Amino acid sequence: MKVAIVMGSESDFPVVERGLKIxxxxGVGTEVRIISAHRTPDKAVEFGKKAEENGIEVIIAAAGKAAHLGGVLAAVTVLPIIGLPIKSSTLDGLDSLLSIVQMPKGIPVATVAIDGAENAALxxxxxxxxxxxDLRKKLKEYREKMAKQVEEKDRELSQKLCN
Incomplete structure (x- = not known):
C-alpha cells in the first residue's frame, strides 16, 4: 500500500510533514514529491497518469494560492485525490481551499481543512x-486511544476544578 504526497512547493513541507508522520x-508506504501544476505541468500530468502503475493507491495533493495541483492530478487518474489546502500569505489559505473544493462535476477531489495534513493522512x-x-484495525485503535485521551483530560480538569 502506498500514498503519494505531492506538494506544489518545498515551502509546503512543514505542513505536509505532519501528515507524513501519521x-x-x-505503516503506510509513501512517496513524497514536489511537482507544480503551473511550473511543471507536464511533470504533474505524467505523474498522475503513471501513479496507478507505480503502485500508488491514494494521492494527497498539497498546494497553496491557486492550488490546482489536486485538480490536475484528478483530471488524469481515477485514483482518490485528497486536496490539502496550504495557508498562503495572501488570503490565509481561503484561496487555496476554494480552489481545491470547487472542482467541476465528474472530477472530484476530497478536501480537508486549511493546513489539515493530519486529517488528509487519516x-x-x-x-x-x-x-x-489491518489498517482498519489500527484506525479503530487510534480512535479508541483518542477517546481515552479526551476522557483523561476530562478527569484531570474535573479534579483540578473540584479541589
Missing amino acids: LKEF LAVQILSVKYE
Missing part, C-alpha cells in the same frame, strides 16, 4: 482501510 505511524488511511483490514 502515515508512517500506520482520510488516506480510511480509504485504504476498505482494502486493508
Whole structure:
C-alpha cells in the first residue's frame, strides 16, 4: 500500500510533514514529491497518469494560492485525490481551499481543512482501510486511544476544578 504526497512547493513541507508522520505511524508506504501544476505541468500530468502503475493507491495533493495541483492530478487518474489546502500569505489559505473544493462535476477531489495534513493522512488511511483490514484495525485503535485521551483530560480538569 502506498500514498503519494505531492506538494506544489518545498515551502509546503512543514505542513505536509505532519501528515507524513501519521502515515508512517500506520505503516503506510509513501512517496513524497514536489511537482507544480503551473511550473511543471507536464511533470504533474505524467505523474498522475503513471501513479496507478507505480503502485500508488491514494494521492494527497498539497498546494497553496491557486492550488490546482489536486485538480490536475484528478483530471488524469481515477485514483482518490485528497486536496490539502496550504495557508498562503495572501488570503490565509481561503484561496487555496476554494480552489481545491470547487472542482467541476465528474472530477472530484476530497478536501480537508486549511493546513489539515493530519486529517488528509487519516482520510488516506480510511480509504485504504476498505482494502486493508489491518489498517482498519489500527484506525479503530487510534480512535479508541483518542477517546481515552479526551476522557483523561476530562478527569484531570474535573479534579483540578473540584479541589
